[in-house]
Amino acid sequence: MSADETAVRDLGAVLAWVLDRSHEASAREVPTLVDEAARRLGVSGTRLFLADLQQQRLVALPQLTGGHVEQAFGEQVFEQPAERPAEPDSVDVEGSLAGLAYRSQRLQLARDGSAAWIPMIDGVERVGVMEVTGPGPDAAALEVCRTLASLATLIVVSKATHHDLLVARGRSRPMTLQAELLWAFLPPRTIGTRQVTSTAVLEPAYDIGGDAFDHSFSDGLLHLTLLDAMGHDLASGGASAAGLAACRSTRRSGGGLPDIVATIDRTLERWIPDRLMTGVLATLDTVRGEFTWVNCGHPAPLLIRDGHVLPAALERPAVLPLGLGVHTGAPPAPHRARLQPGDRVLVYSDGVTEARSAAGEFFGEERLTDTVIRSMASGDTAPEALRRLIRDLLTHQDQRLGDDATILLAEWHPAA
Numbered sequence: 099m100s101a102d103e104t105a106v107r108d109l110g111a112v113l114a115w116v117l118d119r120s121h122e123a124s125a126r127e128v129p130t131l132v133d134e135a136a137r138r139l140g141v142s143g144t145r146l147f148l149a150d151l152q153q154q155r156l157v158a159l160p161q162l163t164g165g166h167v168e169q170a171f172g173e174q175v176f177e178q179p180a181e182r183p184a185e186p187d188s189v190d191v192e193g194s195l196a197g198l199a200y201r202s203q204r205l206q207l208a209r210d211g212s213a214a215w216i217p218m219i220d221g222v223e224r225v226g227v228m229e230v231t232g233p234g235p236d237a238a239a240l241e242v243c244r245t246l247a248s249l250a251t252l253i254v255v256s257k258a259t260h261h262d263l264l265v266a267r268g269r270s271r272p273m274t275l276q277a278e279l280l281w282a283f284l285p286p287r288t289i290g291t292r293q294v295t296s297t298a299v300l301e302p303a304y305d306i307g308g309d310a311f312d313h314s315f316s317d318g319l320l321h322l323t324l325l326d327a328m329g330h331d332l333a334s335g336g337a338s339a340a341g342l343a344a345c346r347s348t349r350r351s352g353g354g355l356p357d358i359v360a361t362i363d364r365t366l367e368r369w370i371p372d373r374l375m376t377g378v379l380a381t382l383d384t385v386r387g388e389f390t391w392v393n394c395g396h397p398a399p400l401l402i403r404d405g406h407v408l409p410a411a412l413e414r415p416a417v418l419p420l421g422l423g424v425h426t427g428a429p430p431a432p433h434r435a436r437l438q439p440g441d442r443v444l445v446y447s448d449g450v451t452e453a454r455s456a457a458g459e460f461f462g463e464e465r466l467t468d469t470v471i472r473s474m475a476s477g478d479t480a481p482e483a484l485r486r487l488i489r490d491l492l493t494h495q496d497q498r499l500g501d502d503a504t505i506l507l508a509e510w511h512p513a514a
Contacts, residue, residue: 216244
């Protein structure tokens with residue numbers, strides 16, 4: 099057996115061991131499990147850093163010491179566990195090599211070779227980074243660590259739904275009740291395939307009121323939803339949550355956009371009366387590039403092509419907002435437009451363009467699109483472009499948004 103075949107066999111055995119032990123491991127034990135696996139593969143050590151809710155800092159998961167895993171592939175044993183001391187608990191996304199790995203989604207190596215940071219990515223969703231330490235890990239070791247980072251990401255994501263430690267480490271302060279309700283309903287910020295990527299951001303993250311987004315794939319279609327419920331209280335959050343539930347229930351039962359509009363309208367009128375909601379509901383055919391949408395009293399989507407916004411390309415007559423009951427018996431007919439490869443569709447809530455600075459200056463549509471276009475022209479991915487955009491928006495309004503600000507960006511990039 100060649101050296102390469104032996105390395106592959108050893109890697110496979112270690113990964114299988116990690117996967118087997120991960121099923122019953124607690125969230126607190128996962129970093130130590132990954133670290134032990136790295137040591138078995140010849141790496142000095144690892145740490146897992148997860149992005150916080152606002153993607154401003156990378157926060158380390160607590161790592162146990164004082165325990166060990168048997169040298170043979172036996173039972174996991176922890177003896178008098180304690181958290182590792184004297185290591186940074188978090189690092190900034192801006193201005194650090196770990197942050198650069200997260201922003202660029204590329205491995206970053208310290209100049210002296212003592213450490214490397216590997217992106218942790220779930221599909222196309224950025225989760226965090228894995229730090230690898232040791233005396234100059236070579237290319238082969240780093241490739242092994244990439245694989246281990248991928249497995250670690252899958253384990254972390256699978257446990258985040260029922261281990262509060264993983265959720266709490268990503269929060270810097272308590273969350274309002276309506277925000278907790280809405281975040282429980284929201285999908286991952288970024289989803290994608292070889293044909294299309296959809297990414298979204300939402301602020302104020304800890305105090306959102308009535309904005310919500312959804313994106314999902316179904317039978318060759320990318321479904322996109324952005325909702326903006328009137329008000330900024332628990333009833334607003336409940337209205338948006340009900341809107342998302344009505345959208346998903348209808349979509350998964352085979353209903354199209356008119357059916358979804360009618361169901362949301364009927365749901366709000368019956369269960370949350372006097373609570374109006376605007377929104378854009380759309381689909382994108384990932385093969386043909388046909389964009390289909392309904393605009394219920396919302397700002398028109400924007401079409402970005404070749405680094406420019408096409409004026410009025412997606413401006414069509416909007417129908418009345420949801421919640422009035424007018425769409426129940428006569429749902430609106432969708433609009434259609436054919437995209438070109440590389441086109442991007444930007445959907446946003448009015449809290450973005452109407453954000454005011456201390457001097458009373460609106461953030462505006464031009465600044466919104468210019469920020470996204472310049473960011474992506476410089477090589478940023480779509481998720482990074484929106485992260486930078488929301489950072490600029492918060493700076494513009496002195497970190498205090500007066501209204502929810504939600505942005506959804508879909509990019510059609512069909513495979514050759």
